[in-house]
Every structure is written in C-alpha cells, then in structure tokens.
Amino acid sequence: MDSIKEIKPWGVNVPYMILAVIxxxxxxxSLRFNPSDHPYFMLLGAYSLFFGMIQRLFFPATKYFALQILTLILLSIPIPYFQVLASVSLTATEIWALKDVMTYGGKFPVNLLVLSSPFLSIIGWSLYPHYWLLILPLITYTLGVNIGVFTATLRTKPVFGRNQLPLLFFLVLSVIIRPLYYFVGVLYLLMIVRTGYKMNLSASLTLFSVSVTPILALFLGSTLHSFFLGVMAPLFFSCIVYSTSRYNYDYVWFPVLTSFLSYLMRGINIELSGIIWAISLLSFLYLVKDNLSLTALKLGLSPRYLRRQ
Structure with a gap:
C-alpha cells in the first residue's frame, strides 16, 4: 500500500499555471506603469509554466509534495534570489525522482534537453539579469518535451539520449554566439523531420513558427520577443494541450498562429500586438480549461478522461 501511495499523482501543474497567468x-x-519590470514578470510567467509542467510530466507523485510546494512558494516571491532557490528545489526533486526510477528498476528514454533544464535554470537565475542565460532553460525544456509530441503527431522517429547532444551544444553555444539563435529553429526542424513526416495542422504550424520566427528576427528585430511569441509560447501550447487535453490538440493551431501574428504586429502596432497575444493566451486556456478544475488538481487528470471510462 505504501508503494502505491508513493506513485499517486496529483495536478501539480494546476497552481503553477494559475501563477503563470497572474x-x-x-x-x-507593467508596460503601462513600469516598463522596466515587464521582462522580469514575463519570464516569471514562463518559468511558472516550465516548472509546473516538468513536474507534472516527469515527477507528479504526491511523494514529492513537500518539495513541489516549496518550489511553488519560492517561485511566487518576485525576487530573483528566490528563483535561484526555486530552481535548486526543482533540481532536487528531479534528482530524487530519477533516483527512485533507478531504484525501482524502471527504464525511460533519456531526454537530455529536458533533464538538463532545471540545472541550467540554477545558472540562469544566479546570473540574473542575463536574459539569454534565462532563455536557455526554457528553450531546452520546450524543444525537448515537444520531441515526444511531434513523434506522435507527425509520425517521426524520436531523438533521445546522445542524439540530442548536437542540439544541446548548439543551444548553449547560442548564448555565447548570439547569431546562432536565428538558426536554432531550422536545426530543430531538420532533426524532427529527418525520418519522415505525416501532416498534422497543429504540429506543422508549431514547427513552422519555431523555425521561421527566429529568422524573421533578423529583419524585424525584437529578438527576445521572437523567442517568447514565436518559439516558446507555441511550444508550450503544443506540449501542454497534448499532454493534458489531447482531445483538443487539433485546435492548437489557433493559439500558435495568433501568438506568431502577435510577433509580426509588434513593429506595426504594439497595442494591437498585445491584444492578439491576449487572444492567443485565452484560447490556449480555453483548450486546457478542464485541467484547471479541482478534480484535475486532486487527480492530475482531466475530468473528461474520467467521464469516458
């Protein structure tokens, strides 16, 4: 009975998603009242999604509840020092969970991009406000976790383990040599579709945004926004909807497209760009609304899945 209790999941991602929206x-x-705070709070929102989803997908058990809540509390304090501590807490949870998997004799595909992201987060927040270092954990996690999504939706061959090392090295190098960022999406696209491709609108549009937006930043500028709106947000929308509300994945193309359009509009009308981004975020939240319920918080599962059983 104890071992069963240890692996009982809960909706650890739910409070993190709420924190991200806040x-x-x-x-x-802050763009209106204190623009200098804008990048910090937008990063905190992104990290809230990141921390919540990595725990939900890889170590959601109630056994780790104390560390999961500690990470949430630390992340909820908008002072960079506490984000360092939150990253340490998240990393400790990951190490504990990996140790448990090995102890129980379990095997799983090694996703180096995902597993390295909590460690990179410690480095990034320790050197705040080095924004490119803070982007590195976000891009390694979102690119890594979507490999499984694209493998399932596009019927491509998965890329795990040491096969991820070239991309991981390229991502780390892009922090030092900034122009490499413009080609990250293309490299990722080639890695995903190298073994075949089956059309899926939502997955295809996500890959399009991820591969094209960084290149567009060469001409349109706002490189950081190109990452947030054209790379990170579409990848988050893709992996979160697929993992929590798969029945709605066919509609992910809409928040992905509107987020991409929000970036395109930044140089034309920043207010309109903000409105389009709000529409993108609201449409995403609508797709995952079942996973923001008390049932999802308690069981870690959408009520719609339970009704089907």
Missing part, C-alpha cells in the same frame, strides 16, 4: 497579467500591466 505573472503574465502583471507583466502586461
């Missing part, structure tokens, strides 16, 4: 609302309002 931070993004504050970040949006």
């Amino acid at each position: 931070y993004w609302i504050i970040g949006g309002l």
Whole structure:
C-alpha cells in the first residue's frame, strides 16, 4: 500500500499555471506603469509554466509534495534570489525522482534537453539579469518535451539520449554566439523531420513558427520577443494541450498562429500586438480549461478522461 501511495499523482501543474497567468497579467500591466519590470514578470510567467509542467510530466507523485510546494512558494516571491532557490528545489526533486526510477528498476528514454533544464535554470537565475542565460532553460525544456509530441503527431522517429547532444551544444553555444539563435529553429526542424513526416495542422504550424520566427528576427528585430511569441509560447501550447487535453490538440493551431501574428504586429502596432497575444493566451486556456478544475488538481487528470471510462 505504501508503494502505491508513493506513485499517486496529483495536478501539480494546476497552481503553477494559475501563477503563470497572474505573472503574465502583471507583466502586461507593467508596460503601462513600469516598463522596466515587464521582462522580469514575463519570464516569471514562463518559468511558472516550465516548472509546473516538468513536474507534472516527469515527477507528479504526491511523494514529492513537500518539495513541489516549496518550489511553488519560492517561485511566487518576485525576487530573483528566490528563483535561484526555486530552481535548486526543482533540481532536487528531479534528482530524487530519477533516483527512485533507478531504484525501482524502471527504464525511460533519456531526454537530455529536458533533464538538463532545471540545472541550467540554477545558472540562469544566479546570473540574473542575463536574459539569454534565462532563455536557455526554457528553450531546452520546450524543444525537448515537444520531441515526444511531434513523434506522435507527425509520425517521426524520436531523438533521445546522445542524439540530442548536437542540439544541446548548439543551444548553449547560442548564448555565447548570439547569431546562432536565428538558426536554432531550422536545426530543430531538420532533426524532427529527418525520418519522415505525416501532416498534422497543429504540429506543422508549431514547427513552422519555431523555425521561421527566429529568422524573421533578423529583419524585424525584437529578438527576445521572437523567442517568447514565436518559439516558446507555441511550444508550450503544443506540449501542454497534448499532454493534458489531447482531445483538443487539433485546435492548437489557433493559439500558435495568433501568438506568431502577435510577433509580426509588434513593429506595426504594439497595442494591437498585445491584444492578439491576449487572444492567443485565452484560447490556449480555453483548450486546457478542464485541467484547471479541482478534480484535475486532486487527480492530475482531466475530468473528461474520467467521464469516458
């Protein structure tokens, strides 16, 4: 009975998603009242999604509840020092969970991009406000976790283990040699589709945004926004909807497309760009609304899956 209790999941991602929305609302309002705070709060929102989803997908058990809540509390304090501590707490949870998997004799595909992201987060927040270092954990996690999504939706061959090392090295190098960022999406696209391709609108549009937006930043500028709106947000939308509300994945193309359009509009009308981004975020939240319920918080599963059983 004890071992069963240890692996019982809960919706650890739910409070983190709520925290992400709160931070993004504050970040949006800060453009009007204190623009210098805007990037910090938008980063906090992104990290809230990142921390919540990595725990939900890889170590959601109630056994780790104390560390999961500690990470949430630390992340909820908008002072960079506490984000360092939150990253340490998340990393400790990951190490504990990996140790448990090995102890139980379990085997799983080694996703180096995902597993390295909590460690990179410690480095990034320790050197705040080095924004490119803070982007590195976000891009390694979102690119890594979507490999499984694209493998399933596009019927491509998965890329795990040492086969991820070239991309991981390229991502780390892009922090030092900034122009490499413009080609990250193309490299990722080639890695995903090298073994075949089956059309899926939502997955294809996500890959399009990820591969094209960094290149567009060469001409349109706003490189950081090209990452947030054209790379990170579409990848988050893709992996979160697929993993929590798979029945709605066919509609992911809409928040992905509107987020991409939000970036395109930044140089034309920043207010309109913000409105389009709000529409993108709201449409994403609508797709995952079942996973923001008390049932999802308690069981870690959408009520719609339970009704089908």
